[in-house]
Amino acid sequence: MPLTYDVIVVGSGPAGSSAAWRLARAGLSVAVLEKDALPRYKTCGGGIIGRGLQVLPVDMVHVIEQACCTARLNVFPSELSFTTYRASPIVSMTMRAQFDYALLSAAQVAGAAVHQCCAVKDVSSQRDSVTVMTHRGAMTAKFIVAADGALSTVARRIGMTDGRVLIPALEYEVTIPPERLERFSGVARFDFGILPHGYAWAFPKRQHLSIGVLSMIQRGGDLKQSIMRYADLLGCRDATRIEQHGFVIPVRPRNGPYIDKRVLLVGDAAGFADPVTGEGISFALRSGQLAAESLVAGNLEEEPVRQTYSHLLAGSILPELRAGRLLARFLYDFPRLRSWVFARHGQRLCEAVTDVMAGTRTYCDLTFTPKSLFKLLTLHWRRKEGNRIA
């Protein structure tokens, strides 16, 4: 007999564990299936922005290695630099192995069953249930939450439409002498101009520095060269150890629907990473919770669950991603316009994005609409034209 649950959650990242926690707390029988042995390393900067901290279901302070109330953005080669401060952390630094394991443990304490080293290989949907095939045999549930990340096997096997844009990113864990590490303490650092259509970051951890680069275009050029140049710029030549990792980030969501055949997509599987920063943990947590709320509110009935999940996403994550995409276009597709705006309004722009990261404003609040982008472009072109004639 296959194991049977109300809900099976595939993947134990932030999306999966937050869904499992909420479902277990509501008294449903829920299992989390994870392909790796836990705790596992996850390629990630491990920066949890304030917007993510706000939706954490449990206190995770014990896995935060540094809370950064300062963010700094440098723009090369212009030598512009902007610093923002907030009373509460803008980015809290963690290692994902510990963070994800702590969240999963909370779900387990709430009542979720956890099957590790249990990769889902196939999924089939019946009238009233869904069956997953794993290395340990078949398991059945009324619904599946697909939280299996950017390469989601579940979404592929069930035939969900895609349309996401997956961009490449590198993460290097760099061990440097303590006195040098100290220089990075308490600051989340972001650098533009290190590579053409992306940015670089340096996140201080307790005993090392996490540095990374991402390119917002799919064939992102030579990221390895960019990150080595960045390591030099940061003065990390004397690193005693460098661990190199790379993966993809979905910066454009699927075309939808996000629920089909009793399968709900959450987190990277749905394509919910922030199009401006590539940050994905906050909407992974949020979408996991929204999926769970829909299952509970819809009483595990297909149509009410579908309607509730679609409605909740349409009123929260999806408009934010749309507004963020416009800002991302401006930041990455028009480097000259970006430099011009940074030179004149850099501090204001950084304060606004810091507010979004801190979770006190949204991209929608910034009224970054096609109309405002067009106005900015027109102003820029007029000035350029004026300069040319003069």
Ligand SMILES: Cc1cc2nc3c(=O)[nH]c(=O)nc-3n(C[C@H](O)[C@H](O)[C@H](O)COP(=O)(O)OP(=O)(O)OC[C@H]3O[C@@H](n4cnc5c(N)ncnc54)[C@H](O)[C@@H]3O)c2cc1C
């Ligand atoms: C280089 C890099 C740096 C990043 N830095 C940051 C950052 O600083 N802050 C931030 O917020 N975001 C960052 N992100 C994005 C962030 O890592 C993701 O958006 C986030 O992890 C998505 O969470 P998730 O729960 O949807 O998926 P994941 O965290 O990817 O979790 C998916 C889980 O599913 C498991 N799984 C996969 N397939 C199967 C299967 N077939 N069966 C069973 N289990 C399966 C995986 O092992 C994994 O544990 C970064 C990404 C990259 C690539």
